[in-house]
Amino acid sequence: MNKEEQVLTGFRDLFNKMVWLNKDKMEDSLKGHKSSEVHCIEYIERNTDSNVTKLAESLYMTRGAISKITKKLIKKGLVESYQKPDNNKEIYFRLTEQGKEINKIHEELHQEFRERDKAVFEQVTEEQFDSMLIFVERYNRHLDAEIKKLGADTRPE
The missing domain is CATH 1.10.10.10 (Winged helix-like DNA-binding domain superfamily/Winged helix DNA-binding domain)
Structure with missing residues (x-):
């Protein structure tokens, strides 16, 4: 698996774990x-x-x-x-x-979840946050452009 696949798989895994952990309480x-x-x-x-x-x-x-x-x-x-x-x-x-x-x-639930996960974010440096934010913004702009190509009415239900 190359780094691109690792990043995308990592994002999916993170998202799915967050959803699973938060689901019952929500x-x-x-x-x-x-x-x-x-x-x-x-x-x-x-x-x-x-x-x-x-x-x-x-x-x-x-x-x-x-x-x-x-x-x-x-x-x-x-x-x-x-x-x-x-x-x-x-x-x-x-x-x-x-x-x-x-x-x-x-x-309040989201605040509780942020508190639960705080230990991870406390270890992230400003430079690491900046790099992640640049990547997320760049990827978001790319996906926005792809969505625009499809037209707003084709968004999923």
């Missing part, structure tokens, strides 16, 4: 909420004037899938929709108090 703490719903809530909290298009682009989902998720979140009382007085066409989303509570639980 599911227990966020019962009744799917991962896609929680990530939608997280995006809405972090970004003002969130709409279906912005959510779809950020979460790499179709607009149709996001519409279904936001309807469920509205029905659950976690999200509410609104329009701006100067634009009756566009629909935006914001969290309700219940939605903010779900987001708070989610953030």
Whole structure:
């Protein structure tokens, strides 16, 4: 296996292990909420004037899938929709108090996981972080270009 394959396999293994380690605690703490719903809530909290298009682009989902998720979140009382007085066409989303509570639980879990993994990151030098960040940014730009070639509507559900 060459270094490129080792890096990609390493990323996949890291991601899969993180998901596996975090899964039970996430599911227990966020019962009744799917991962896609929680990530939608997280995006809405972090970004003002969130709409279906912005959510779809950020979460790499179709607009149709996001519409279904936001309807469920509205029905659950976690999200509410609104329009701006100067634009009756566009629909935006914001969290309700219940939605903010779900987001708070989610953030606390991520903080707990960061604390668990802190020992590894404490050993990384600034130069190593810089090198990793350069690589991740470069790879992200490459993948963004590849996604753009395919067109935004071909993102997976």
